[in-house]
Amino acid sequence: MPLTMRCGRLKTRSSRPSGPGKRLRCRRKPTWGTADPVEPPPIRKPHPRTIQRWYRLWNSFGRDIRLLIPHQHRRGNRKPGLPYVSNATTPYTLMAEAVERYYLHMPSKRKTYAYRQYVKACEAIQLPSASYRRFRRFIERTYTEREEFERRYGRRAAYLKYGIFDRTTPPERPLEEVEIDHCLIDLIATHPLTGRPWLTALLDRATRVILGAHLSFEPPSYACLQRALVHAFWKKDLSSIDGLAHDWPCHVVPEWIFSDNGRELRSRSLRLTEDMLDFGIVYLPVKSPWLKGAVERLFGTIGVQVFSHQEGTLLSRTKDFYDPVARARRSLPEVNRMLVKWIVDDYHMTVHGTLGARPLEKWLELTERYPVRPVPSFDHVIRMTGELVTGSISNVGVHYDGLLYADKRILEELRARRGGLKRAWTLRIDPYDLGEIAILDDETGQWHTLPCTDQDVSRHVSKYQHRVHKLIAKRNLAAGVRITVQHLRKAMALAEDSVRTLFEQGARASSV
Structure with a gap:
């Protein structure tokens, strides 16, 4: 009912007195009621096709009137968009x-x-x-x-x-493609040093056998690379490890070695070894570990199956509740034996998922079908893989890193040749034994062995140990004093005493 009519009724009723001396007042008309009513916009007539679509929908589902309810709440954004003007900042x-x-x-x-x-x-x-x-x-x-x-x-x-990467098929012949790489293992070793050793391994792609491996505290260098190559080329002597049930019959020269671009892998020493043993090095693009994924996967398997359950492991643990250095119990020789036993009796004798066979059985099968090429001379394998250096021949012999190497008969003949006094001769050393070096006779192509004149400070002494001995001797001498063999002998004694003391302290702490 309109408000004016309601007020009129009130006014009519108010004229009637309801009692003696009483008068009813009419309610004041609100001001907003005087405004003109806003008419709604006219309803737009729908298109006949729209009505036809509504009718079909209504008729197809039982003529339920609820199907014709407009879903206004499901409509999208109807606000005006941002202004856009061509050739202007918008x-x-x-x-x-x-x-x-x-x-x-x-x-x-x-x-x-x-x-x-x-x-x-x-x-x-x-x-x-x-x-x-x-x-x-x-x-x-x-x-x-x-x-x-x-x-x-x-x-x-x-x-x-x-990116999408294609999977390659393994090569048909053994030793056709071999992968090599270094890995810092997730285990703390306690002797002769305390730290994480480095593992260098060579893996054959065709058979997945491990051709050779080297474990030491030596960081990636040609020294550990040379030892891994020698272990792959050489016959494995496993007589010192007890409890082995199988052999490791892999002592051959590969055809191609796939590696990354490490400094030691691009050295002149490896290039000379490559020429002498007639194999090739394939350098993969940088930061592309998937191109040698077989050896990378091998390192992961070793970390889980060999080192993850040992005291001193670093996998998924923090120092807040587990200190791997304090809990370490394995020495480097023990870790080495444990690794060899796993390779020989476990890895080589377990069915490989990619091959569908045991790696050792696959190796024996393919090497029988495709004969492999062994090292020409095992007696000269160190000489063929040693580190390449150059040096001159003085009147007393050949000097290298403070040590003297001499053989009067050989050096007199080489020094007497035309230009022999001033030329730089090609030398090869064993980074793990400075007891002798080899010098190349470029006319005949033969390598001659030169023994060190001081065997007590060089025999079975590695290049790294020799530099440590020199550093100890230098610290105990005054500035400008030349290091002699007597100083090296004293430094060796001090180093051995220090290592022995540390080992005894570690053994005493572990027993407590």
Whole structure:
């Protein structure tokens, strides 16, 4: 009922007195009631096809009137969009600049940071800014996921994340392709030093057998590389390890060795070994471990199956509740024997998932079908793989790192040749035994052995140990004093006493 009629009724009723001396008052007419009513917009007539579609929907589902209810709540955003003017600064051009400058620029920043910079740019020129949702949708619709990742993290990272890699088939012949690499194992060894040893291994792709391995505290260098090669070329003597049930019959020269670009793998020493033993080195692209994934996977298997259950392991533990250095119990020789036993009796005798056979059985099968090439002379394997150095012949012999090597008959003949006094002769040393060196006779192509004149400070002394002895001797001498053999003997005694004391202290602490 309209308000005016209601007020009229009230006024009519108020004229009737309800009692002696009493008068009824009419309610004041509100001011908002005097405004003209706002007429709703005219309803737009629907198209006949729309009515036809409504009728089919209504008739197909039992003529339920609820099917014709409009779903206004499911309609999208009906707000007006941002203004866009060609050849002018608009919120969209500022959005593109913010995305390019802050979000898709290395070093990468967060999306929220780029959006804040975009809002500031819009406020600076008094333009309306888009919502954060529209900002994100702009990035998603303008760039693909790979383009966004590549702009933020680089082409290589995008290639590794979104690229498709083909799986290669193993070679048909054994030793056709061999992988080599270094690995810092996840175990603390206690003797002769305390720390994490380095493992160098050679793996055959065709049979998955481990051709050779070397474990030591020597960081990646030609010394540990040479020992791993020698172990692969040489016959394995396992008589010192008790409890082995199988043999390790792998002592051959490979055809191709696939490696990374380490300094020791590109050395002149390895190049000369490559020429002398007639095999090739294939250098893989940098930062591409998947190209030698077999040996990388081997290192992971060794870490889990050999070292993860030993005292002193570093896998998935922190010093908050487990100190691997304090809990270490294995010496380096014990770790070495444990590794050899796992290779011979476990790894080589377990069915490999890729091959579908045991690696040792696959090795015996393929080597019988394709004969392999052994080392020509096992007596000269150290000479063929030794570290390459150069030096001159003086009137007393050949000097190397403070040691003297001499053989009067050989050196007199070489020194008497034309230019023999001033030329640099090719020498090869064993990094783990400085007791002798080999000198090359370039006319005949033969290698001659030169023994060290001081065998007590050089025999079975590695290159690293010799430098430690020199450092100890230098610290105990005055500045400018030349280090002699007597000083090296005293330094060796001090080093042996120090190692013995540390080992005894470690043994005493472990027994407690």
